[in-house]
Amino acid sequence: MSRRKNRFSYRSKLSEKQFKHILMLFELDLTAQQIAEICQLNRNTVNRYLLLIRERIVQKWEKRNPLALVNNFEEIINQKFLDFSNKTIIGIVENKKNIFSKIIQINSLRSEHIVYIPLISCRKNKKSLLIDERYTLDKNKVLRLDAFWQFTQNRLSKFRGINKTVFYLHLKESEIRFNGKDKNIYLSLLKFFHLTPL
Numbered sequence: 001m002s003r004r005k006n007r008f009s010y011r012s013k014l015s016e017k018q019f020k021h022i023l024m025l026f027e028l029d030l031t032a033q034q035i036a037e038i039c040q041l042n043r044n045t046v047n048r049y050l051l052l053i054r055e056r057i058v059q060k061w062e063k064r065n066p067l068a069l070v071n072n073f074e075e076i077i078n079q080k081f082l083d084f085s086n087k088t089i090i091g092i093v094e095n096k097k098n099i100f101s102k103i104i105q106i107n108s109l110r111s112e113h114i115v116y117i118p119l120i121s122c123r124k125n126k127k128s129l130l131i132d133e134r135y136t137l138d139k140n141k142v143l144r145l146d147a148f149w150q151f152t153q154n155r156l157s158k159f160r161g162i163n164k165t166v167f168y169l170h171l172k173e174s175e176i177r178f179n180g181k182d183k184n185i186y187l188s189l190l191k192f193f194h195l196t197p198l
Contacts, residue, residue, distance in 0.1 A: 006019055008023075008197050009052075009197055010198065014041075014049070021038075022046065022050075022053075023053070025038060026189070054173055056193075056198065057173070057189070060192070061176055062172065064100075065102070066095045066100060067091060086108050087107055087114070088106045088115070089105045090103060090104065090114065090115070092116050092117070092145055099145065099178060101116075101172075103168060106164060106167065109162060109167060118142075148175075148178050151177075152178070155170075
């Protein structure tokens with residue numbers, strides 16, 4: 001029985017070497033255009049693989065997200081904003097030293113229309129969260145939340161506009177990168193896709 005051409009991706013037209021090269025450049029957070037030029041591949045091909053990679057790693061990461069069961073987002077919006085019709089609102093929470101986010105509402109993706117609100121778990125109901133005003137937050141937590149949001153804004157700005165259909169994936173990827181900034185993302189992804197190929 002012949003071995004697969006690429007152990008990391010089923011039905012792939014790319015060789016393992018090419019796939020690994022894409023992963024290595026993905027770790028560096030380069031754009032699809034940059035990766036395509038370095039690897040001498042069609043940009044559409046690179047875009048397709050980057051989308052698959054993002055979808056897979058986000059799917060795994062989201063299983064840990066404490067915001068997944070939150071059910072009072074409408075209440076949160078009404079508490080915080082008088083006029084929120086044109087805003088994209090991101091809820092952010094810190095849990096076990098990791099930062100997690102949730103898109104509460106998506107509208108305009110212009111930087112001045114994207115806002116984040118800090119959240120805390122409601123002890124009486126694990127499926128609810130409450131806004132935690134800044135003056136009640138631990139100073140170090142405020143700094144971490146702000147650092148994550150600044151990191152996310154800086155990262156997204158280099159893509160020069162992101163479609164709403166993939167904004168969620170880029171937001172989640174920013175989470176993964178921020179929380180794993182001291183880890184070797186390339187080796188983690190290599191192991192992950194070896195165990196669960198695309």
